[in-house]
Amino acid sequence: MGDERKTLFxxxxxEARQLAPVSYRFLHASPTRVATIMRLVDSRPYRAGGYVxxxxxxxxxxxxxxxxxx
Amino acid sequence: MTTSEPGxxxxxxxxxxxxxxxxxxVQGARRSVVCDLQRQSFQFIPNGLYEILSEHAGKxxxxxxxxxxxxxxxxxxxxxxxxxxHEFGFWSSDPERFPALxxxxxxxxxxxxxxxxxxxxxxxxxxAILRQLDxxxxxxxxxxxxxxxxxxxxxxxxxxxxHGRLRSIDLLAGHGPELTPDALEGLAREHPRIxxxxxxxxxxxxxxxPLRTGVTIEYRTEVIDSPRCCGQIHPGYFVVDFxxxxxxxxxxxxxxxxxxxxxxxxxxxxxxxxxSFGNVREVSLHSALAQRDFAALWSINKDQIAICRxxxxxxxxxxxxxxxxxxxxLYSKPSKCTYDPYTAEWQxxxxxxxxxxxxxxxx
Amino acid sequence: xxxxxxxxxxxxTTEEVMDWLEALGxxxxxxxxxxxxxxxxxxxxxxxxxxxxxxxxxxxxLPLSSAEAVWFRRWLHERRAEMASxxxxxPAADTLRLDFELRRHLTLESRKLSDFVFSRLAGxxxxxxxxxxxxxxxxxxxxAARAGFLTPATLVTTERxxxxxxxxxxxxxxxxxxGEVDMxxxxxxSHFLFTTALDLAAVDALPxxxxxxxxxxxxxxxxxxxxxxxxxxxxxxxxxSQTDPQTQTDFRHYNRERPxxxxxxxxxxxxxxxxxxxxxxxxxETGSLDLLQGRDGREVFLEINPVGQFGMVSKxxxxxxxxxxxxxLMRKAADGRxx
Numbered sequence: 001m002g003d004e005r006k007t008l009f010x011x012x013x014x015e016a017r018q019l020a021p022v023s024y025r026f027l028h029a030s031p032t033r034v035a036t037i038m039r040l041v042d043s044r045p046y047r048a049g050g051y052v053x054x055x056x057x058x059x060x061x062x063x064x065x066x067x068x069x070x
Numbered sequence: 071m072t073t074s075e076p077g078x079x080x081x082x083x084x085x086x087x088x089x090x091x092x093x094x095x096v097q098g099a100r101r102s103v104v105c106d107l108q109r110q111s112f113q114f115i116p117n118g119l120y121e122i123l124s125e126h127a128g129k130x131x132x133x134x135x136x137x138x139x140x141x142x143x144x145x146x147x148x149x150x151x152x153x154x155x156h157e158f159g160f161w162s163s164d165p166e167r168f169p170a171l172x173x174x175x176x177x178x179x180x181x182x183x184x185x186x187x188x189x190x191x192x193x194x195x196x197x198a199i200l201r202q203l204d205x206x207x208x209x210x211x212x213x214x215x216x217x218x219x220x221x222x223x224x225x226x227x228x229x230x231x232x233h234g235r236l237r238s239i240d241l242l243a244g245h246g247p248e249l250t251p252d253a254l255e256g257l258a259r260e261h262p263r264i265x266x267x268x269x270x271x272x273x274x275x276x277x278x279x280p281l282r283t284g285v286t287i288e289y290r291t292e293v294i295d296s297p298r299c300c301g302q303i304h305p306g307y308f309v310v311d312f313x314x315x316x317x318x319x320x321x322x323x324x325x326x327x328x329x330x331x332x333x334x335x336x337x338x339x340x341x342x343x344x345x346s347f348g349n350v351r352e353v354s355l356h357s358a359l360a361q362r363d364f365a366a367l368w369s370i371n372k373d374q375i376a377i378c379r380x381x382x383x384x385x386x387x388x389x390x391x392x393x394x395x396x397x398x399x400l401y402s403k404p405s406k407c408t409y410d411p412y413t414a415e416w417q418x419x420x421x422x423x424x425x426x427x428x429x430x431x432x433x
Numbered sequence: 434x435x436x437x438x439x440x441x442x443x444x445x446t447t448e449e450v451m452d453w454l455e456a457l458g459x460x461x462x463x464x465x466x467x468x469x470x471x472x473x474x475x476x477x478x479x480x481x482x483x484x485x486x487x488x489x490x491x492x493x494x495l496p497l498s499s500a501e502a503v504w505f506r507r508w509l510h511e512r513r514a515e516m517a518s519x520x521x522x523x524p525a526a527d528t529l530r531l532d533f534e535l536r537r538h539l540t541l542e543s544r545k546l547s548d549f550v551f552s553r554l555a556g557x558x559x560x561x562x563x564x565x566x567x568x569x570x571x572x573x574x575x576x577a578a579r580a581g582f583l584t585p586a587t588l589v590t591t592e593r594x595x596x597x598x599x600x601x602x603x604x605x606x607x608x609x610x611x612g613e614v615d616m617x618x619x620x621x622x623s624h625f626l627f628t629t630a631l632d633l634a635a636v637d638a639l640p641x642x643x644x645x646x647x648x649x650x651x652x653x654x655x656x657x658x659x660x661x662x663x664x665x666x667x668x669x670x671x672x673x674s675q676t677d678p679q680t681q682t683d684f685r686h687y688n689r690e691r692p693x694x695x696x697x698x699x700x701x702x703x704x705x706x707x708x709x710x711x712x713x714x715x716x717x718e719t720g721s722l723d724l725l726q727g728r729d730g731r732e733v734f735l736e737i738n739p740v741g742q743f744g745m746v747s748k749x750x751x752x753x754x755x756x757x758x759x760x761x762l763m764r765k766a767a768d769g770r771x772x
Binding site: 090091092108109157160166167168169170171172173174176178179180207312316 | 449452453455456457671673692694695696697698699701748749750751752753756
Binding site for chain 1: 608609610611617619622623624625626631635639643644645647648
């Protein structure tokens, strides 16, 4: 898709470019990060639909021998 | 000191070095560290710099140099260059605007983390156990299967957690032919709560690249067939973040708000402890927790433990009260810790680089 | 019982407030924008002189009538109109307008329904309210100046010449949306409307005339301030992003390698007073304020978000705001019961 290389502003039609404020010329594209870190998890019914899960950072147990080269 | 508009009266004041509140120096017997709670790493510093940062905080560089009789001017410049290089602090004319972090630790859950042990002989009612953990607000669970596991068994456990409030499940399971990387990846996708899967007793060591969601799957050759394997103390288990650091000020960072059910169903602080508070088939987790002694060990923090209290790692180390150097002394250091803070050496020496960026920290 | 109006995903702060409510002995119920928009079974009946509104989520009816206080956290009411593809089964080049008009209507329908749900709860004490959820930036700047704040020189114009003069008077200039900072989904990518600095070349590249756009002087900063205001108390955090050129203009350009420094901050009493005055003027009990500490010593007001994320202030500074919000909601519920 040739669109990949153009900024969003470049992809607007001439008419649309006239309607867009100056800040649209500087839109920054980045890959959508939603899937990477967020994991949706069900919670109890009365709480309705899902929430973000951030994994527990502390080790819960320490069974595995850690390698000396870190 | 009168407070006025920031910047107004201070324009003429000489700037002083001000640590960012999240960069906290911790003194050890032989050397110290600066813990960067925000970027989750630490750097070693000499005790001389610790002294400057603590006793002489708020003084100008000129004042500090004078205090040391101008015998260490060059070192002092190097110290501040080092601190600036790591972005541990900044020059401020308004240091009183930047208070220290309040290290008070509070959480609504009665139990924050739990261990559930499973072996061939276990007959757990997973639904009942997980429901009760839910009621206690438990956020994170580690399931340790010491035997060779089937996928069906892992699924049964995970299904029981499906509608609960757990946010994170770590699985430790003995290797079986069913536990292929594809199968485990599928499991992680079906059950988004899974944070980590470790397969022990595997024929070869293998670390899968983390999934897009951050879940890690790992195969290890070591045999983990009982709770006795636990209690490792090593920089790989250090946690440099605010929650643990704050918790460690007054609590035991391993046992605090932890509840465990061992492979026989005994309710304990951790499966490696001998004291049982009842069997989960007969006694509810709630009533076990309500027993006065249950939380007795929760407040034993590193400052109370011999040798550990002099160790620069004491607020990032997650301790172990089960396997002690002196089994008769509850306040002795963990038996599996080979670090000597008085010589700053690990025995046998572990390769600890100058600054460690601890793994596994999500955004 | 506390009713929380929220959206279903990416809400760790809301979850934590709910955990605190339960630990403190108060029950709570969460209604998401998606539920009102068809995500949950909805029933509203008017018969004779009774009106009854009910939602069923996951097999259980939400006990709306037991609500004693409402927290408006966030709302997403355009689920149906958010479909990526056309609403038509057989879209064509000449059906674009039809598609647009269908979406617009569906959005309005959703909003009407949401408004109705809010009106059913009007008699209860609220923390944040949808009608005060989005402020007008320019209006807020005016009021801030009135409350005694310094504000950045601001210009809204369609003329490049006016912009040139503005640049000559104020040095580096930034542009940003007059309304909300927004994000446009584009397949695997998203386009973010951040604040951007304009150099002379960029200004020269503009046409003589353009759509009305907002410009402000760029204040060189020592650090930014994010203040969460809650029922009379200010909780301030300083953000240092100067060391990282990527974030110099807008701290939301998050740098994962070297995250910006976020530390607790003590506001001066005059600044706190100005904040109280401004919040009172806007009729807000809570909100997040952005200020800037300039290199030249100025403390400059930037903007307010009445329904913002406070987790990003609470966690780095350990202010325990999740618990404080829970406690405030409980006080409101208790006040409501007494009334």
